[in-house]
Structure formats: C-alpha cells, structure tokens
Amino acid sequence: MLTARLTSRDVRRVNRSTVLHAIYRAGAISRLQLSQSCGLSVATVTNVVTELLAEGILLEAGLEASDGGRPRVLLRLNREYGYFLGVEIGETDVVVEIFDLTLRNLRTAHFFLYGEENHPQKAVQYVIEGVTSLLTALAIPAEKVLGMGLGVPGLVDHADNDAVLAPAWHWQRVPLKALIGQSLRIPLFLDNGAKTMALAEMHKREAVTRDETMIVLNLGTGVGAGIIYEGTLYRGKTNSAGEWGHTVVALDGAPCRCGHRGCLEAYIGATAIIRRFRESASSSLLSSAEDEMQALTAILAAAQHGDGAAIEVLHDTAHYLGAGLANLVNLFNPQYMILGGWVGTLLGPYLLSQVRQCVARYALAAPFEATQILVSQLGKDAGSIGAALLAHESFLTSDIPTNDTQQSISLATL
Incomplete structure (x- = not known):
C-alpha cells in the first residue's frame, strides 16, 4: 500500500x-x-x-x-488575537455567541423563533443580526473573526456543500452555508445541533478519553443524539448517525413529524408531552403559556406541587425516555449518557431517578452498571459552544499562514 x-x-x-x-x-x-x-x-x-x-x-x-x-x-x-462565533439554530430560538481565542464567552445575542418563522431566510436574518450586534457592541473589527460554527436542525450533508435537510421544518437541501456566506465572508462550519452539543460536552469533560464512549441526548421539540465513540464524534456514512428520536418504540404508535409512527420523539419531545397533558387534564393550567417552554415549565411546576395528571404524564415520559436510553446502553455500552437540550435540562433533575430505574429495567445488567446517566451542566449554551468548537478546532489545526492568506470578512445587510 x-x-x-x-x-x-x-x-x-x-x-x-x-x-x-x-x-x-x-x-x-x-x-x-x-x-x-x-x-x-x-x-x-x-x-x-x-x-x-x-x-x-x-x-x-x-x-x-x-x-x-x-x-x-x-x-x-493571546485572547485578543482573534474571535470565534458559535450559533445554534434551534426549534424555538437562534442563539449567537462570541468567544475569544481561549473560548471564553464574551457576549450572547438571542432571538426567538416562532412556528411561522422557521424558514431559512428568517434564520439567516437572525444570524446576521446577531453577528452584527455582537461585533458592534464589543467594538471588534470584522477581520478579527477567525471562524463561525453553526449547529442546525436536521441533517447536514457535508458531501453536498453542507446542505441542510430538516423535514420537520420542510427544509429540503437548504444551502444555508451559501446563504449566510452571501453576507458574511468568513470560514463557516455546519453540523447537526446534537453533534455540536456532544462536542461541547466532550470539551467540558476532559476525562473522556480515546477509550471511552459518551452519548449526549438533545431533548427539545425534536429529539436527537450526539455520539462520542472512543473520543471522536461518530457521524456514520452520511453524517446522519444519532437520529435516535426516530427509532421506533411502539409499532404503529403515535404519529411523528417525520411521517412515520411510533418514533421515540412522538413520546418524549416537548410537543408530545404537552399533548398528553392536554388530553388528560384541564387545559386551564396551560392557558397563559405562550410557547412550549412555558407550557412544559407549568407542567413541571404542577407535578412538583402534587398535581396527579402532571405527575402521571412526566412518569410516562420517564418510562419512554428510559426505554430509549436502554436501547443505547445495549447498543453502544457507553460510559456516560448526558441529558441535554432545553427539555433535558428542564426536566432532567426531576426525572433522573425515575429514568435510571427504567433504564435498569430494560437494559442488560452489565452495560447498565458501567453507564453514568447525568444531566448536562452546560444549559442552553451547549449547542453554540459546540458550534464555536468546530471553528476553533479548525484554527488550531490550520496550515501555516502565508502573507496572502488573510481572510477578508465583510458584513452586509440581507
């Protein structure tokens, strides 16, 4: 050879x-x-x-x-040598954060996404607005930005110019990188949000070595997983590894946004949890909720105050989540499984004990004993931190610069 x-x-x-x-x-x-x-x-x-x-x-x-x-x-x-941007385009919001050379978070711009706004042009608009506002607020020249990473919903096809496929949003091979590149001429790196979250958790947990496997669960409106296998992000043949939310837990079960039935997401995603609660209790508890986060927060508060319907719905959620995690335990034999995403960090502390019991019920004993199930401590910033890591790692491994390789960056309005 x-x-x-x-x-x-x-x-x-x-x-x-x-x-x-x-x-x-x-x-x-x-x-x-x-x-x-x-x-x-x-x-x-x-x-x-x-x-x-x-x-x-x-x-x-x-x-x-x-x-x-x-x-x-x-x-x-030198912290001020250059800066990195990390962006998470989520189901409910767009978060843009700026970091220095040591990946210290300097400032955040946050935009809420409502159901009718989840089209590519709106997401791009918020990204540009976020970048512009951060650089202006911190008086950072655009040429000091060394790169930007984006965590996005759905699948990212790296073989097709990072085209984004998000069926739940009706995004079919959206050239998001090219759309952003029309206004920001800056090195851009895209990946699925669950994968960027996994990178952030691996970065935080320096103990994760080449010999260890960690699975990070992105629980939100949608459900996905980022798999760190022996110290490296596992992508699969077409970068679609980790679509854990679309594994089937009930044959011909509840309909899922993907068009199939019985997917795990249809039982533990935010929309599914709220739907079950509305079906089993008076909807007056959620009458003032303006979005899914407020609704789920209200359900959690009701459960903590002894509401029977809320307790039962969250118990069922723990049951399905535990079964889904048990499948991952049996398949990957991981050392760590981290509950992340806004639903994971919100409900995780309340559900963790029940989830562990359910995993123990369905997983094989030996791999379960070797697995630690934890709640992420990174909060909602995990996706943007992981996205910034995509650009940061590229800088650390980049070629030796020459006099003519200075990247020009310009900001323009959409």
Whole structure:
C-alpha cells in the first residue's frame, strides 16, 4: 500500500497544531513542559513558539517558580488575537455567541423563533443580526473573526456543500452555508445541533478519553443524539448517525413529524408531552403559556406541587425516555449518557431517578452498571459552544499562514 510522504511543511503544521493544542489545554505552560507533554524536542518547541509569538497568537505570561534553577517563562494564548462565533439554530430560538481565542464567552445575542418563522431566510436574518450586534457592541473589527460554527436542525450533508435537510421544518437541501456566506465572508462550519452539543460536552469533560464512549441526548421539540465513540464524534456514512428520536418504540404508535409512527420523539419531545397533558387534564393550567417552554415549565411546576395528571404524564415520559436510553446502553455500552437540550435540562433533575430505574429495567445488567446517566451542566449554551468548537478546532489545526492568506470578512445587510 502506498503511503503519502510528509513534506517539511506537513511536519511543521503538525508540530504547530500539537503545540497550540497543548497550550490551549494547559492555559499557561513553559517551553520545557511543552516539550515534555508534546513529545517534541526543546529545539522544535522553541522554533514553533518563536513563530507563534511573532504572529501574536502567543504571549509570554510571567515566570514559573523553579527548584533552584532559572525561572521559566510561561506561555499562553493571546485572547485578543482573534474571535470565534458559535450559533445554534434551534426549534424555538437562534442563539449567537462570541468567544475569544481561549473560548471564553464574551457576549450572547438571542432571538426567538416562532412556528411561522422557521424558514431559512428568517434564520439567516437572525444570524446576521446577531453577528452584527455582537461585533458592534464589543467594538471588534470584522477581520478579527477567525471562524463561525453553526449547529442546525436536521441533517447536514457535508458531501453536498453542507446542505441542510430538516423535514420537520420542510427544509429540503437548504444551502444555508451559501446563504449566510452571501453576507458574511468568513470560514463557516455546519453540523447537526446534537453533534455540536456532544462536542461541547466532550470539551467540558476532559476525562473522556480515546477509550471511552459518551452519548449526549438533545431533548427539545425534536429529539436527537450526539455520539462520542472512543473520543471522536461518530457521524456514520452520511453524517446522519444519532437520529435516535426516530427509532421506533411502539409499532404503529403515535404519529411523528417525520411521517412515520411510533418514533421515540412522538413520546418524549416537548410537543408530545404537552399533548398528553392536554388530553388528560384541564387545559386551564396551560392557558397563559405562550410557547412550549412555558407550557412544559407549568407542567413541571404542577407535578412538583402534587398535581396527579402532571405527575402521571412526566412518569410516562420517564418510562419512554428510559426505554430509549436502554436501547443505547445495549447498543453502544457507553460510559456516560448526558441529558441535554432545553427539555433535558428542564426536566432532567426531576426525572433522573425515575429514568435510571427504567433504564435498569430494560437494559442488560452489565452495560447498565458501567453507564453514568447525568444531566448536562452546560444549559442552553451547549449547542453554540459546540458550534464555536468546530471553528476553533479548525484554527488550531490550520496550515501555516502565508502573507496572502488573510481572510477578508465583510458584513452586509440581507
């Protein structure tokens, strides 16, 4: 089998990426520590660091105390070198966040999406408005933006210019990247929202190693999963892995938005939970609710105050959710399963004990014992954080810059 030979430029790029990742993880680190953690010679590290200091990507950040020797200079990323944008286009809202080079969140723009507004043009409009308002508020020049990631509903076909397929929204191969690119000439990265959430959780949990598997559940109006398999995001052949909400839990059961029947989403999605409650109780409890989040919050509050109908509906939700999680336990044998998304973070603390009992009932004993079921601590920002990671990782692994590779960025109105 033929193996491509690495050029000297390839080696420099790999060394540069290795050093940048190590400094990002450490926060502040000396050249000697870099050499030890990266497995590179001190001379190689010195050459890479010299280039990064000259480019302004790194800064010297004081001295590290030593045991009798000369104090060592610490290095850190220059937070103001450049910025990343993370966007989550969800079922009910659009969130745009801006991060510095260390992925510290600086500011958020939030737009609510109502049912009639879930068309591509509206989503693009909100993204552009969010980016413009954030850069203006923080007085950040557009050319300092290094990239933007987007978490989107449905499937993203990377083989077809990142076309977005979201049947529930009637999006058929929407060229979202091209639409945004008409107004923002900036490196753009798209992926399914459940996958970006999984990246955010993996980033938070540094203990997730190459030997571990983690599944992040995006529970909202829709239902999906992001699968981290042995430390890497698992995508499948067509990037559609993780459509867990459309696994069947009841043959010829409740109708689902996808057009089939009996899908898990038709039992644990926000719309399904609210529908069951309306069918079993007086709708007066939800009369003042303006959207699904308010309605589900009201149901949770009613259950916590002893309302029988609310308790029963949430118990049924835990039952179906537990069965769905048990299937994942048996299939993937994960170390972690994280309940995320706005429904997961809202109902998770209340349902967690019941869900664990249901998973234990349906999963095989050995893999269940090896699985921790947790509620996400990232809240609603998980999708946008994960989206920003798409762009951030591209920067950390990017090629060595040349004088003519400066990316021009312009902002224009739609």
